[in-house]
Amino acid sequence: MAPKALIPFLVAMMLLTGVCNTLLTKYQDNQCVRDCDNPNPKERQMFEQPVIQTAQMFVGEMGCWLVVGAVTLYRRYGRGSPAPEENGYHAANTSDSVEAGDDDGASILSHTPTNPAARPLIPKDEGRLPLTGWKISLLSLPAICDILGTTLMNVGLLFVAASIYQMTRGALVLFVGLFSVIFLKRKLQLFQWFALVTVVFGVGIVGLAGAIYQDHKAAPSSANVAREALALVVREARTPEAVRTIIGILLIAGAQIFTASQFVLEESIMEKYSLEPLRVVGWEGIFGFSVTLLGMIVLHHAIGRTDAGKYGYFDMVEGWREITQYPAIGWSSLAIMISIGGFNFFGLSVTRTVSATSRSTIDTCRTLFIWMASLALGWETFKWLQVLGFALLVYGTFLFNGLVQPPLKQCIAARVDVLLPEEPIEHA
Helix, strand or coil, rough: CHHHHHHHHHHHHHHHHHHHHHCCCCHHHHCCEEECCCCHHHHCEECCCHHHHHHHHHHHCCCCCHHHHHHHHHHHHCCCCCCCCCCCCCCCCCCCCCCCCCCCCHHCCCCCCCCCCCCCCCCCCCCCCCCCHHHHHHHHHHHHHHHHHHHHHHHHHCCCHHHHHHHHHHHHHHHHHHHHHHHHHCCCCCCHHHHHHHHHHHHHHHHHHHCCCCHHCCCCCCCCCHHHHHHCCCCCCHHHHHHHHHHHHHHHHHHHHHHHHHHHHHHHHHHHCCCCHHHHHHHHHHHHHHHHHHHHHHHHHHCCCCCCCCCCCCCHHHHHHHHHHHHHHHHHHHHHHHHHHHHHHHHHHHHHCCHHHHHHHHHHHHHHHHHHEEEHCCCCCCCCCHHHHHHHHHHHHHHHHHCCCCCCHHHCCCCCCCCCCCCCCCCC
């Protein structure tokens, strides 16, 4: 286990890289790429390439192989001792204290990536098979869910402020809880169902705040494809900004279905097979990038090259031109890749050195920092109703994970199964 003095650094870096993921993506969305001299800001065309942003995320995930390689070299040559078993699969320590005497060299790579709170430590030779050979292709299934979820969230981020985007992602706990009950046969306590309802109300209030209080700063001009899609939904709307916000929130909330499916698939695979979590992230990065790149090529020839698809989400040539010709977009793309890889690395480290529930708590604080940064940068305006929604989201998440006492004593359970994913592969 890492020294206690290192824990504040790991927590700070996890928060920093996590906040950077969302803010850098929104920064890209705010970059003008066409008609930038138009006196009407709404006529200027911004960078809107959610599919390319999804590919950026997978490149960042593939960067985890650099960490795997560095740790392997350290194990082999840094200590002068043979490398430990690489496929050993151990659940994370879910206690709030750091046990002395734990091995600090392999801790980052020796814990479960999804929800170990309800499971005891299971060594390699007690039921789990090594995930090798063709079986590694099973990780392509959660990678495909990751592609769909991330792309939908990137589209939704085009229409809403960064803080609303992050808050709406709180709906993930709802779908993870439901899918865990349906597919993984988990059992939820009464207070956990209450927590899920609270999260739904919180997301609803956040959406209501965005719809009532129009925030022109948060929604710059939309691409032709986006405007046409909105026009089909409501042609005579008097409040297009409100409609745009609602659509964005629905896209982000709906994306959590695919993200929850990703986590459930990951857990189902890792209950049967063993593989280091960083390797899981790395392999999903490879599969995800390969499928995304193939999809980009097909969609570019099918849609992007047409008159209707020109400058749209699937115009691969235009997206590459914008990244290479606009330094702000190019450098932010590189920064996003680094921050995503860093978030996964520091997130894994925090879970192992502190606890599962503590990491969920710390990650929830990320929303607050994103909100504060967005206000400071002038990307949005302050809304009191949004504060209420955020408070409900935080309370529901904490209650679901057993971090706060349930409102009724009879709801208190002696043992709480933490169903929230602990090391999610981070979306931009």
